[in-house]
Amino acid sequence: MNDNEQAAIDYSNKIHKLGRITTLMVIIALVSVPVLLGIIFNLKVDFGATFAAFLACFALFGPAGAVEFFSFAPIFGAGGQYLAFITGNIQNMKLPAAISNVASSGYENGSPEADVISTIAVGVSSLVTMAILILGLIMGSFLLPFLQSPVLAPAFNNLMPAIMGALAIPRFFSNPRGAVGPCLLSVALLLTLGRPWYMKYNTYLIPVFLITAIAWSYVLYKMDEKKKIH
């Protein structure tokens, strides 16, 4: 094994050790919030009712969380994944931050350099959101009229179309062959499943699209191999 390979293994081990330890610490810290409140204020919860409420919530969001774990790890890389799942806002902030920065860096997706870029992008995005929320807490009543202004409302109400357009269209332009397979799948599913179903179960469709992206790249790979032979 050469030095570069050993360095890659060392970094991977370091990131996973850091990720597991810090994630576990944050999980414990988050669970300790209700535990400490119960102790400090001498409160006892109705376990049955709380568990039922947890199940209702988990039924809505748990499966989607599992799907996101499998779907986004290959895109984020390990460092970005550990961070993104702690601070949330994954599809509307962390993924766009990671994807756009890797794309503009020029490094190949999945390369060690792309991993570094993704981790930095997600980490910075997390810190910025935390800072903005502190600002919101301190200056909320001053900022609210601006944020809720009817003039600016269309801008904030259309954040996702603006983010996805700015993120996706340049990527489709620079790799139209690679994009056409997943895009055609999207059209087919919209026509067969209907928009309301598609948008409601959007997160569950993501793995289908990721598998399609891989399958489509196989088709293109085989086509390119045939061209090389001829």
Add this chain to the structure above:
Amino acid sequence: MDYLEVANSTALFIIVVIVLAMVAAQAVLFIRTAMKRGYELGMTKESMGKTITNSAVFSVLPSLPIIITLLAMMPALGKYLPWLRLSVIGSAMYESMAADTALTTLGYTGLGDPSVTKEAFLSVVWVMSLGIMIGPVLNTLFLKKYDTTMKGAMKAGGFISVGLGSLFLGFLAVNTVPRLLNFGDPVGQCITAVSGGSAVLLNYIGKKAKIKVMSEFSFPLALIIGMASAILLTKIFA
């Protein structure tokens, strides 16, 4: 609404500050570790600095509407719980829905029900904390194995490494194509096209005219143009 004594207590404030400090420290540690690895790989301070600036600039705009959710949740849940919950794990949508689902399951009308007790508030804190914990738990238990498997597949080469590198196109397609084809929302369609077209143009012009800022920051700049166009397009289509 005596549960607000707990919700607005100094004790909760201190706990929340400690938790958020831990989350911030985690992000800083990861950034530092990644940058150290970047230097090992021969990446420059400039290229990683560009990522920091780009990510920071981009993240401001999508974070601003979260303040609206923060302020909307505070009258019902106190000052500190929404601040904690919106800074970690879930999104604005999850936190509002989780709190409301928890309260209605416990027999209340929902967020803002004045009869909520301190014990019920604590139940809501439990539910909001645990309801979306699956992602970090799966990361702790399985991410290393999953990541090692994928890295092995990438190393094997062939179409798998190309395929794994193209996965993000799948994610982009699932979220973007429906917006481009949503003829029921022409404003959304146009915004998607305008921000996308702007990103392509900014990148092209920036590279041709050698205006680095334009090409390197094409994504956040295009996002701003897209959002600005939303204001104009809404007036046109209204």
